Each structure stands twice: as structure tokens, then as C-alpha cells.
Amino acid sequence: DADVTQTPRNRITKTGKRIMLECSQTKGHDRMYWYRQDPGLGLRLIYYSFDVKDINKGEISDGYSVSRQAQAKFSLSLESAIPNQTALYFCATSAGEGAYEQYFGPGTRLTVT
């Protein structure tokens, strides 16, 4: 089984709808991240969490919110989806101090029409 899983893998939704993307990990890592990737723009950080009680905004947090339900779970919500949120979304984890390599989920392809 994959260490970092994301659901759904693909989603098409309409403008104005609320949508939640979920991420789960079995690596036992404290740190979790949400990124979006658009063609030609690389990975941009939306939110990150260093432990269950820690939530931080990344460079493009507007229009998004997150919830860290447990060490293993980190969810990303789009409160009212808009077409320019169409992108590939990745969740990632890392262990933290002394081990900063990130491990990514397979991604969620989101289309907002």
C-alpha cells in the first residue's frame, strides 16, 4: 500500500461548490503539506502543518482552508470553488528535524467548470 494516499484522484466540480480533498499517511511523519501545480508554474505551497495543533498559510492560501484531524490526516477544502483553482493538487509529508525529505501522494486532479 502507498505511504501517502489522496482522495479523490480526480474530481470535476462546478463553480461555487464546496469540495474537500483528503490526504492520509502511514509514514508516521509529523509534517504535512498541500501544494498545487499548474502547467509551467511548478509546485506552490498552499498550507502546511508541523504537528496536529499547528496550521500555517503558504504562499497561495486564499480561497483554501485546511484541517489536521490527526497526525496521519490533513484535508484541504475549497470553500467556494472557482475555475482558476483547476489544478493538480499534491499532499506531502516529511519527518521534520534531521530528515526533511518529502514524500508525496499521487495527486488529485481537480477541474472546476
Place this chain on the structure above:
Amino acid sequence: RKEVEQDPGPFNVPEGATVAFNCTYSNSASQSFFWYRQDCRKEPKLLMSVYSSGNEDGRFTAQLNRASQYISLLIRDSKLSDSATYLCVPRSGGSYIPTFGRGTSLIVHP
């Protein structure tokens, strides 16, 4: 200046060729580096970690030039399967937040 800059390419090389590309970074406090490989529409995967002046893993060699603030990735004997985008990520400090560049696209052709 952006924290991480990479030539987006694409670098188009024949099988068996040696290819190298650089990643420049702006934070002189960067202590170590990661190279990730990303196949089209797939998740990035760690290729190599660099904690000192460089690292070598099979056909892949990373070399760090702290004076000029860049790190290079050299791929020898390129394979078709090496075709991907290569992402460089510098690390600094304990509360470091990974910052990705746009990556460098490599296409290896027969």
C-alpha cells in the same frame, strides 16, 4: 531574486549522452539540497539528497558550489526512462519550508 532558479529546458539529448543542469539558490544559509524527479502528471519522488559538497548514486552525480550558490545534477549514459522534470529544493534551518523551482525538463530520445 527567486529562491530557486532552474533552466526550464527542455534539454533534448540522445540515449547514452551525458547531460548536466544547474540550480541556483539565493539563500546562502542553505545547508543541504534535494533533487526530485517528476514524471508527467505524477508526484515528485526523491532522487538524491546532498548534505555536503556533493553526492553520487550510480549514473547520477550532484555537485554543490557554495561560492557561486548553485548545485548541479549530472546524468551519465542517459536512458529513455530518465525523461522527466528534475526539481531542486534547497534546505535551510529547522523550520524550513520546502520551496520548489519550476524544474528542468529532460527528454531523452532514441
